[in-house]
Amino acid sequence: MLNLNQLKELYVKSPNWVKSIYxxxxxxxxxxxEYIQWIALLEKELNVEEYEIVKLKExxxxxxxxxxxxxxxxxxNNINPYEINSRNDIQDIPFLTKKLIRENFYDLQAVNYPTNKKFSVSTGGTTGDTVKFIQSQNVWKKELAxxxxxxxxxxxxxxxxxxSFKIGNYKxxxxxxxWKKDYIHNSIHFSPLHLNAETVKYYVQEINKLKPLFFHIYPSNLLFLIDFMIEQNLxxxxxxxxxxxxxxxxxxEDIVKIKSFFNCNVVSFYGHSERILFAESISSYADIYQIDKRYGLLELINDNKQIVDNDIVANIVGTSFDNYAMPLIRYKTDDNTMYLDYNNNKISLIDSLRNQVYIDTANGMKISITSFSFSAFVNKIKTWQIYQEEPGKIEIVIVPNNNFTQKDKDGLELSISKDIKDVIQYKIKFVNQPLFTSRGKMVKMNKKPVKPLTK
Structure with a gap:
């Protein structure tokens, strides 16, 4: 039986007529x-506080x-799991970090869960090294629901x-x-890298022809589209x-600009590759989020590792529900927020280090580094970095593992070439160790050349 990763690969390689039939x-x-059961659960009236504790104990x-x-x-740590009956009872459980996941990757996986029902996901690695996670197949159906x-x-x-706007191979x-059709999600993907003052008219013409009522899009891509439409009076x-x-x-102010230009609803939800937490925007300007306690348990932890329940910005820590392949307890994210109303589970806009990292293209567009992914090579490379001295030109630095082969090198270069060759000039450099700042920090996105530390 194929797992989700294999099914996805099979789908991607299938001709369009097969995708259309599917x-x-x-x-x-x-x-x-499973998907139908999740939808049914979400339509039920539940005591979410009780449900959260039941799932936490489970x-x-x-x-x-x-x-x-x-x-x-x-x-x-002398913690009796059978005595955990509330949120407060988990305070003595040490936090789980990305570093600990890498170091304990196999020990974190449930020994009773069948391999053919597991699938892997990876973080983009924009705030550190790429991290691989294992999830049970039901988690994907839950996320969809x-x-x-x-x-x-x-x-x-x-x-x-x-x-949607998505980096990829546009033939x-x-x-x-x-643009190209994504049959499985019933979406039209537009290339963000080819959007400029000369091409924007083609984007608008196609969208006007199709008349899709919904956009599912990066804010930076949408704002760039608006700027060109205003400039070209489209x-x-x-x-x-x-x-x-x-x-x-x-x-x-971004939401104000989008709403004033399109005069429509603008909303968002908080989630991540780890699939631990879920929160929906509930305000007119998408600046208030409602935590969904049915998805996972959210805590806010300050720099002193204390739980926060007031209007102080703190780190989001999450405990997963329903992941029977690799349960994650008190996992520290790279995201921050604060409570606006603790009793009613309302939080403010979520800030993430991932949101602050961009590549500047030659046409003036800022492309979020989250659009780039080396997750397919997570077991083949130690880490990667991007260096940029001027818009439209980057140097990609790769630190390969010992098992990195010529075939992997060719595959990596082909993957990068398909995504960006038409709009960004790039060089790939393979090195034995990452490059560091003068203070010894390894940064994923660097706007200026940085020399390696000398030993």
């Missing part, structure tokens, strides 16, 4: 009984009984066409075609219903 299967049938006991890491951790449940609140269903740019000839912002931070 996408014609009704969405609920395509995603199976996660704690499951992790203790089935993973070597948590068995050793709890025993070493939560996202679609959120979309449905704005009348967006899976069979409705959506616009027909020489013919003025800067408009959509129909009314957009809702714009769903994804994966990047934004400011209230």
């Amino acid at each position: 996408s014609s299967i009704p969405y609920n049938i395509r995603n199976g009984q 996660t704690i006991l499951y992790a203790y009984d089935n993973t070597l890491y948590y068995k050793n951790l709890f025993d070493k 939560f996202v679609n449940n959120f979309f449905h609140k704005y009348d967006c269903t899976p069979n409705q066409l959506k616009v 027909y740019t020489s013919q003025g075609i800067f 408009f959509f000839n129909y009314q957009i219903h809702t714009i769903f912002l994804v994966s990047e931070g934004y400011l209230k």
Whole structure:
């Protein structure tokens, strides 16, 4: 039986007619009984406070009984997992960091969970080295259900066409075609790297022809599109219903600009590759978020490792529910927020180090580094960095593992070439160790050349 990673690879390599046939299967049938059960759960009236504690106890006991890491951790710290009955009872459990996940990757995996029902995901590595996680297949169905449940609140269903901007291999740019169909998500992907003052008219023409009511898009890409549309006096000839912002931070003034230009709903949700937490924007300017306690447990922890329940900015720490392949307890994210209303689970805009890292293109566009991913080579490279001295030109520094082969090198170079060769000049350098700042810090995105430390 194929796992999700293998199914995804099979889908990507399939011809468009196969993808089209697959996408014609009704969405609920395509995603199976687990997805249907999650949708049913989200439509129920639940006491979410009680549900959160039930799932927390389930996660704690499951992790203790089935993973070597948590068995050793709890025993070493004299923590009795059977005595955990509230949020306060987990305060003595040490935090889980990305470093600890890399060091204890196999011990964190549940020994009872079948391999063919696992799949792997990776963080983009924008704030440190890429980290690989293992998830049980039900987690993907759960994520789909939560996202679609959120979309449905704005009348967006899976069979409705959506616009997104995504870096990738666009084969027909020489013919003025800067987009391609994503059949499985019923989306039209537009290339953010080819968008400029000369090409924007083609983007607008295609969108006007298709008239999609929904956008699912990085804020930076959308703002750039608006700027070019204003500059070229271009408009959509129909009314957009809702714009769903994804994966990047934004400011209230960004939302004001988007709403004033498109005159539509602008919303967002908080999530991440680790699939531990979920929160939905609930205010007119998407600056207040509602924590969904059915997804995972969220804590805010200050620099002194103390739990925060007031209006102080603190680090988001999450405990996963329903991941039977690799449960994650008190995992420290790179994200920060503060409570606006602790009792009603409302938090402010989420700030992340990931939101502050951009590549400058020659046409003036800022491309979030989250658009670039080396996750396919997570087991082949130690780390990577990007250096940029001027817009439109970058140097990519790769530190390979010992098992990095010529085939991997060719595959990596091909992957990068497909994504950016038309719009960004680049060089790839393979080195034995990463480059550091004068203070010894290893930074993923560097705007100026940095020399290696001398020993």
